[in-house]
Structure formats: structure tokens, C-alpha cells
Amino acid sequence: xxxxxxxxxxxxxxxxxxxxxxxxxxxxxxxxxxxxxxxxxxxxxxxxxxxxxxxxxxxxxxxxxxxxxxxxxxxxxxxxxxxxxxxxxxxxxxxxxxxxxxxxxxxxxxxxxxxxxxxxxxxxxxxxxxxxxxxxxxxxxxxxxxxxxxxxxxxxxxxxxxxxxxxxxxxxxxxxxxxxxxxxxxxxxxxxxxxxxxxxxxxxxxxxxxxxxxxxxxxxxxxxxxxxxxxxxxxxxxxxxxxxxxxxxxxxxxxxxxxxxxxxxxxxxxxxxxxxxxxxxxxxxxxxxxxxxxxxxxxxxxxxxxxxxxxxxxxxxxxxxxxxxxxxxxxxxxxxxxxxxxxxxxxxxxxxxxxxxxxxxxxxxxxxxxxxxxxxxxxxxxxxxxxxxxxxxxxxxxxxxxxxxxxxxxxxxxxxxxxxxxxxxxxxxxxxxxxxxxxxxxxxxxxxxxxxxxxxxxxxxxxxxxxxxxxxxxxxxxxxxxxxxxxxxxxxxxxxxxxxxxxxxxxxxxxxxxxxxxxxxxxxxxxxxxxxxxxxxxxxxxxxxxxxxxxxxxxxxxxxxxxxxxxxxxxxxxxxxxxxxxxxxxxxxxxxxxxxxxxxxxxxxxxxxxxxxxxxxxxxxxxxxxxxxxxxxxxxxxxxxxxxxxxxxxxxxxxxxxxxxxxxxxxxxxxxxxxxxxxxxxxxxxxxxxxxxxxxxxxxxxxxxxxxxxxxxxxxxxxxxxxxxxxxxxxxxxxxxxxxxxxxxxxxxxxxxx
Ligand SMILES: [Zn+2]
Numbered sequence: 233x234x235x236x237x238x239x240x241x242x243x244x245x246x247x248x249x250x251x252x253x254x255x256x257x258x259x260x261x262x263x264x265x266x267x268x269x270x271x272x273x274x275x276x277x278x279x280x281x282x283x284x285x286x287x288x289x290x291x292x293x294x295x296x297x298x299x300x301x302x303x304x305x306x307x308x309x310x311x312x313x314x315x316x317x318x319x320x321x322x323x324x325x326x327x328x329x330x331x332x333x334x335x336x337x338x339x340x341x342x343x344x345x346x347x348x349x350x351x352x353x354x355x356x357x358x359x360x361x362x363x364x365x366x367x368x369x370x371x372x373x374x375x376x377x378x379x380x381x382x383x384x385x386x387x388x389x390x391x392x393x394x395x396x397x398x399x400x401x402x403x404x405x406x407x408x409x410x411x412x413x414x415x416x417x418x419x420x421x422x423x424x425x426x427x428x429x430x431x432x433x434x435x436x437x438x439x440x441x442x443x444x445x446x447x448x449x450x451x452x453x454x455x456x457x458x459x460x461x462x463x464x465x466x467x468x469x470x471x472x473x474x475x476x477x478x479x480x481x482x483x484x485x486x487x488x489x490x491x492x493x494x495x496x497x498x499x500x501x502x503x504x505x506x507x508x509x510x511x512x513x514x515x516x517x518x519x520x521x522x523x524x525x526x527x528x529x530x531x532x533x534x535x536x537x538x539x540x541x542x543x544x545x546x547x548x549x550x551x552x553x554x555x556x557x558x559x560x561x562x563x564x565x566x567x568x569x570x571x572x573x574x575x576x577x578x579x580x581x582x583x584x585x586x587x588x589x590x591x592x593x594x595x596x597x598x599x600x601x602x603x604x605x606x607x608x609x610x611x612x613x614x615x616x617x618x619x620x621x622x623x624x625x626x627x628x629x630x631x632x633x634x635x636x637x638x639x640x641x642x643x644x645x646x647x648x649x650x651x652x653x654x655x656x657x658x659x660x661x662x663x664x665x666x667x668x669x670x671x672x673x674x675x676x677x678x679x680x681x682x683x684x685x686x687x688x689x690x691x692x693x694x695x696x697x698x699x700x701x702x703x704x705x706x707x708x709x710x711x712x713x714x715x716x717x718x719x720x721x722x723x724x725x726x727x728x729x730x731x732x733x734x735x736x737x738x739x740x741x742x743x744x745x746x747x748x749x750x751x752x753x754x755x756x757x758x759x760x761x762x763x764x765x766x767x768x769x770x771x772x773x774x775x776x777x778x779x780x781x782x783x784x785x786x787x788x789x790x791x792x793x794x795x796x797x798x799x800x801x802x803x804x805x806x807x808x809x810x811x812x813x814x815x816x817x818x819x820x821x822x823x824x825x826x827x828x829x830x831x832x833x834x835x836x837x838x839x840x841x842x843x844x845x846x847x848x849x850x851x852x853x854x855x856x857x858x859x860x861x862x863x864x865x866x867x868x869x870x871x872x873x874x875x876x877x878x879x880x881x882x883x884x885x886x887x888x889x890x891x892x893x894x895x896x897x898x899x900x901x902x903x904x905x906x907x908x909x910x911x912x913x914x915x916x917x918x919x920x921x922x923x924x925x926x927x928x929x930x931x932x933x934x935x936x937x938x939x940x941x942x943x944x945x946x947x948x949x950x951x952x953x954x955x956x957x958x959x960x961x962x963x964x965x966x967x968x969x970x971x972x973x974x975x976x977x978x979x980x981x982x983x984x985x986x
Contacts, residue, residue: 233245233246233343233346234246234247234248236297236298236347236350237346237347237350238350238353238354238357239571239572240353240357240373240374240375240376240572241346241349241350241353241376241377242376242377242571243342243345243346243376243377243378244342244343244345244346244378245346247567248571249563250377250445251503251504251560251563252563252571252572252573253375253376253377253380253382253444253445254444254445254447254449254504255504255560255571255573255577256372256375256571256572256573256576257273257375257382257444257449258447258449258504258505258573258611259573259576259577259580259609260363260372260384260576261419261449261450261451262454262576262580262609263365263576263579263580264419264420264451265451265452265454268420269363269365269419269420270386270419270420270421270422271363271384271385271386271419271420271422272384272385272386272416272417272418272419272422272437273382273383273384273385273416273417273419273442273444274382274383274385274391274394274414274415274416274435275380275381275382275383275414275415275416275417275442275444276381276382276383276394276398276409276414277409277410277411277413277414277415278349278379278381278407278408278409278410279407279408279409279410279413280408281345281349281378281379281407282333282334282341282345282379283332283333284332284333284405284406284407284408285332285333285334285344285345285348285405285406285407286332286404286405286406287311287332289348289404289405289406290307290311290334290344290347290348290405291304291307291308291311293347293348293350293351294307294347296351297347297350307340307344310340315327315328316328332406334348342378345378345379346378348405349376349378349379349381349407351401351404351405352381352397352398352401352405352407353374353376353381355397355400355401356373356374356381356383356394356397357373357374359393359396359397360373360374360383360385360390360393360394360397361373361386361387361389361390362374362383362384362385362386362390363384363385363386364386367579368575368576368578368579370572370575370576372384372572375572377445380444380445382444386422391432392432394432395432411432411434411435412434414435414436415435415436415437415438415442416435416436416437416438417437417438417439417441417442417449417450417451418437418438418439418451419451420451439451439452441453441456441458446500446501447459447500447501447504447505454505454506454609454610454611455505455506455507455508455610457508459501459505459508460501460507460508460511463497463498463501464511464514464515466497467494467497467498467515467518468518470493470494470497471494471518471519471522474489474493474522475522478522478525482819482820482822482823483523483544483819483823483826483827484544484813484819484822484823485819486522486523487523487535487544487545487546490519490522490523490546490547491545491546491547494519495519495547495549495552498515498549499552499556502549502552502553502556503556503560505610505611506610506611506613506614507553512549512550512553515549516532516549516550519546519549520532520535523535523544523546529827529830529832530830530832531783531786531787531790532548532783532786533755533779533782533783533786533787534755534786534787534790534830536548536551536779536783537755537779537787539809539810539812539813540809540810541755541757541792541809542755542792542793542807542809542829542830544826548779548782548783550782551775551778551779551782552775553614554618554621554778554782555771555774555775555778557611557614557615557617557618557619558615558618558619558739558769558774558778559771559774560611560615561594561615561618561619561766562766562767562769564577564578564591565591565594565734565735565737565766565767566734566767577590577612578590578591580608580609580612581593581608581612583607584602584605584607584608585602585607585662586662586663586665586667587640587642587662587667588665588667588668588671589638589640589667589668591735592638592639592640592668593616594619594624594735594737595626595640595644595645595646595735595737596640596642596643596644596645597643597644597645598620598624600642600643601616601620601643605617618778621742621778621781621782622739622740622741622742622777622781623739623740623741623742623743623763624737624738624739624740624766625645625737625738625763626645626646626735626736626737626738627736627738628646628736629644629646629647629710629713630713631710631712631713631716632712632713632716633716636669636670636713636716636717637668637669637670637673637720638668638669638670639668639669640667640668641661641666641667641668641669641671641672641701641705642658642661642662642667647669647705647708647709648704648708649701649704649705649708650700650704651697651700651701651704652701652704657690657697657701660690660691660692660697661690661701663690663691664686664689664690664691665689666681666686666689666690669705669709669717672686672701672702672705673717673720673721674721675720675721675724676724678721678722678724679721680702680706680721681702683695683698683699683702684698686698686701686702734767736765736767737765737766737767738763738764738765738766739763739764739766739769739774739777740761740762740763740764740777741758741759741761741763741777741780741781742781748785748788748789749789750788750789751788751789751790751791751796752791752796753791753792753793753796753801753806754787754788754789754790754791754792755787755788755790755791755792756780756783756784756787756788756790757776757780758780758781758784758787758788761773761776761777761780792806792807793807793829793830793893794829794830794831794858795807795829795831795892795893798858798859799888799889799892802889805889805893806893807829807892807893807894808893808894808895808896808897808909809826809829810896810897811894811895811896811897811905811909812825812826812829812894812909812913813826814897814906814909814910815906816906816907816909816910816966817909817910817913821910821913821914821917822913824913824916824917824920825894825912825913825916828862828892828916828920829892829893831858833858833861833920835856835857835858835860835861836848836849836850836855836856837855837856837857837858845927849861849865850923850926850927851865851866851867851923851926851933852865852866852867861919861923862891862892862916862919863888863891863892867934867935868919868935870934870935870936871915871918871919871935871936871939872886872891874936874939874940875891875911875912875915878911878972878973878986879908881970881972882904882907882908882969882970882972884908890912891912891915891916894909894912894913895908895909895912897909903965903966903969904969906966907966907967907969907973910946911943914939914942914943914946915935915939917942918935918936918938918939918942919935921938922934922935922938940986943973943986944984944986947967947973947974947982947984948982948984950963950966950967951963951967951974951976951982955980960976960980963976964976971985972985972986973985973986974986
């Protein structure tokens, strides 16, 4: 596909994405704003695009693109006898054959459509002038995503030519443009002429934002507020609807609702634009408020950790936005097709602080990097801020070609130029336009720049500094690099283009600068993360790295579970997070075990800080700490004796560690482990519930009895279900293990043995 479809069509072409289109238009409008360009964007609406493709036209297009006769005849077979049925009043009509349209839902239809519209786009590229830019040198005619064609028009005559092209395409393929639904955006001082063909006069022109592929883009605002206002409104509305159900939702359920139904609606626009100020923080507040229903029990960093590391897998807004920026940078540096938006992006980066660096900006050591990013478009400021969060290194400096000639002289850890460390020298070099190795070469003389010329360009009367700069740069180059430079000077090579090869960069965590000493059982994984090649860094790696970097402050000094400080450390004993929500455990019951591990449950010692409640245990009047409630209180003894007996019959030794941390669920003993993890979770829930009852002065506060009852009722419910679905065998395998809890009599009735 990539060989026959021009890079400006991104639909269904591997390696291209809808964001190539969005980034291009976003950056083009930004450039228009900065350079005072005047042009127009015209979005064409193809009427029922996919349904109108003529089959004869489609097959001849494929042949013209060089698809072999065999492939084309396959498609002919697929489409020759194509019939469709219409559903009418609950019945289906007789089959109707059709000669137009690519099949909806067919995995081929996307590619076929992209091929079908390509001749039209070729015609437009050939006939229209488009927008011609000088810096960067670029001619832009259109940007297409499937049938969504956006034209860039500067010469009003192009508009008339569009109609002519469309007429040719319609005659060939039976496609049709709906001019009334097409819309245009005038940028800068662009004015359309009145002598347009009548069809084009129906186009809606505006100076306000243009809704392009689902994102509002505007000629006057880098991030139109329309994008964020209605998103925020949508999020608030969704959260409000779910708030009514909050009491029935477990913490797991809340995280799922937030991830799948709320946060997922934000990603598309956040991937394209820098959000309005305050947008993310406001949404984060709403999300956390919903998750905790007002009472924030654990630091937010913990919630974002994966389930198996003790979190709730709630997506972090800030992390996700930074990952989007890093992924945009990966495309910018390594995208094979080198999409058009990257040319504009490089142009913005080159202008930054007069440094003339584009991808070289990402080689610089962050320490020397300009703090003030205001010269850049908001999106690229965001991108550089994300980049600066990490330790990013390049293995070696370039030794040949365009890479060497564009090698930075300033802040370059691979090419140390001491003289350029001074702020004033640096400023003078920037003013002189001497920031790269190639800028020091004088091709006319066939030698390095003469110190006198350099001094003049830097506005210096003394030759001392220019000489030092030249000497240091020459000395810093490797012998191979020096040899390349001499050869280039001999041959009088033309100035290289500014498109060096893909840089060999790696990304990893910054050394921890937190004043807090890391906890020996820290919840942070930052110290385990090894640097990886940026080109191949997976989205998952970037997410984990960013999450742990952004939340380092709360995670590093915090243990993975509160109980690390309460239980004596024992080799191999650790919280088994994955078992908390294992298949048999109901989610609300799993929530209590999870909260208990994080100390996110109320105790007398905790409550007395905020309320008038006494800090003593309502059962035994001892000071009520977390360990007291769940391990030490005398009332727990009957329950623990019962658990000890049950576990012995399962060949397990009951201990505080096993009780609090639960047990891993392993292959050979899986059914037993699942059952035991459920029993432990029900026991903790019984303790939790009976304590609440006691505080509310209710009856039935015996935790052992409540535990027995909850086990019995669960087994009975499972038995009734199994009996009614004729699956007593499965029931016995799962619940009647060694007859510890129950057994099924030969007559098929249930006998509870607990
Ligand atoms: Zn007590």
C-alpha cells in the first residue's frame, strides 16, 4: 500500500496514522499564525463515499496501480455476484445485486477505498498549486484520511480547478461531493473571490475553528477551547450518571468505569493538542473524587499502579499525555515514511532560540538546555518537557555525512567544547549562526573558518576565543570524523540538507534526586527500570517509566504495603496482589483485602484524629491500631482457631503473614489456593463488618459466626446453581475439596462440614 498510495493519504496504510493528518493541519495553522500566511483550508464531503465506488472503476484502478491479474480476478469473484438483503419489517427481502460500493465490515474495504480515491487525489496534486512555502521548503496540496479530503488553497483559481477535477472523478467512479456539507476555513488575510462556480458558493466559510477529523482546529488559537469545553462537559455528565450507582460499585468497578468510559474519551484530543491550562488538574480532581467518593484513603500514585503491583490500574492522565508526546517524538525521529508534519515540526524546532537544531535538540544535555521554551508551539513545549523528565543519552557523536556536519557545538555531551560553556560565548556563537560543526567550515577556502572571520561574525575584536573554539572542536572530533571533514573541504561539498539519519538514543529513569530515603520494600519500580533504545521503547515501557517518574515522590519512600512495618520481615513473604481479586472472590470482598494491605481502613487511632470517637477498641478497650483490629484483638481468637483447623486440612500453616498477604495461586494446587484465598478474604470482611456493626450498636458482632455464615451461604448458592444447571461435578471439584467445607451425598444433597 505504501508504494502506491501517496504519503498524504494515511487511511489503512501500515505505518501511517490519523495523527499524521491532524498534526499536519495543526502545525500548518500554527505556521500560518507565526508567519502571517494567508491561505484557506477546504474540507470536501464525499457523499456516501464507501457506498458509491463503482466496481468496474475499482478493478481498472487496481490494474492501473499494477496489481496482478490473479489478484484482480480474486476481487472480481468477491464482487461479481455480490448481493445484499434488506431488512424490512422483521423480514429479509429477496437478494438484490449491486454494482457499487465496497462491502461494509469487510477487512479489505478500507484498502480498496484508499486505492479507489487515489486517482482523484493524484489529479488534485497535479492540477492544483496548493500552498508553497519557502522555509521549510514545501508544497502542500492536500491531506486525506479515507474520504476526508482537506485541500490547502492559496490561489483562488485552485477552487475552480477543484470542481473540474471532481467532475472528472465523478464521471469515472460515480463519486459525488456534497458541496453544501463541505466547509472551509480562511486563514490570515485570505479572501475568496466572488466569481466562483455556483457549486462552490454553497460551501460554508468561516474564520472560527474547523472540526477536522473530530478535533477543532483554529487559525487564531493554538488549542481552541471548544475542544476542552465539550469534553469536560461530557466527562462531568458521565461521572454524574455513574455516581448514582456508586454504592453498588467496587473499587475495581470504579477503576474500570473511569478507564473505559470516561478517560478513553479524552485520549484522542489529548494526543493531538496541548490541553487548556487547568484542564487536566480539574479532571483529575473529578476522577479521584468519584473513585474515593469523597474520602481519599491512599495516595494517587498507588491507584495508578497495575493490579499485580498493588494498585487499581486506574489510568493516570498526566502520564498518558506525556506518553503521547514521547510517541509523537518516536514518530518524528524514526517514522520511516517521514510524514509531512515532521517537516513542519523540524522547522519549528530549528527556530528555537536561534540554535538551528531540529532533531539535534534531543541530543543536548538537559542541564544546558534553555529553560524558557516559550519560543515553541505549545505542543512541542509539552513534548520537550516530557523528554526532560528522563535520562536520555546518545552513545557516540556522529563521524560522517550530514550527521557530522549538523553535530551540535553547544551543550553536546558527546562533543565537549569548553570554550562554548561560557554563556556570553554561547550567545555570540548563536548570533553568528555558528552552532553546528558544519558552520565552522569554509568551503570556498577549502579549510576551517578563518579565526578572523569567525571573530568578526561573533562581534569580537580579539582572536583568542574564536581560535580556542576552532581548536577545541577539531580536537574533539575523532580521527575518522576529521578525515571526513578534510575530504568534504577538498571536494567543496555543497551544504548538506538537514535530514540526518535516525539518532541512536536511549531513554531511562533519571537518577533519584528525592530527599526521601527509599523504603527497603519500596512501592516504586524506578530502580528496576533499565534504559532502553528509544526507537524500540514500547508504549508499556514508556508508560511505566513515566508513571514511576511522575509519582516518584509518593512511591519511593512508601512501602508496597503498610504491613511491612507491622509484621516482622520474613524471607519470601510478600503481598500477593494478584490473589486479591482471584476468580472466586467477589469484588467488594477483594476491595476490603486491598484496602487492608494499604492500611486504607478505619481504626480508632485513625478516627480519633478527625472525630470525637474514642481511640480504643469497641470490643476490648485496648488502643485500636491496624494490627490490633485485624490480628491482635482477643475477639479474633475463635476465628483464627477455625482458620488454623481449616488450613491444616488443606496442608497449610496459618500465620499472620498468610492471613494478611494471602497466598500465591499456583498451577498444581490452583483449586485449593483459590478456595483458601476466598476464605481469607471472607474472614477479613467478617472482621471489618462486625467492627462496623459494633460501632453502630447493632447486634450479631461475632466475627467467627459471621464468617461461617458467609461461607455457608456462598456454598449453598453455588450448590443450588450447580444442581439447577446439572454441573454437580464441577461444584465438587471446586468446593468439596477433601470434604473440608462440604460434601455432596450419594443421593445428591449438600452436607456442610464447616
Ligand atoms: Zn480489641
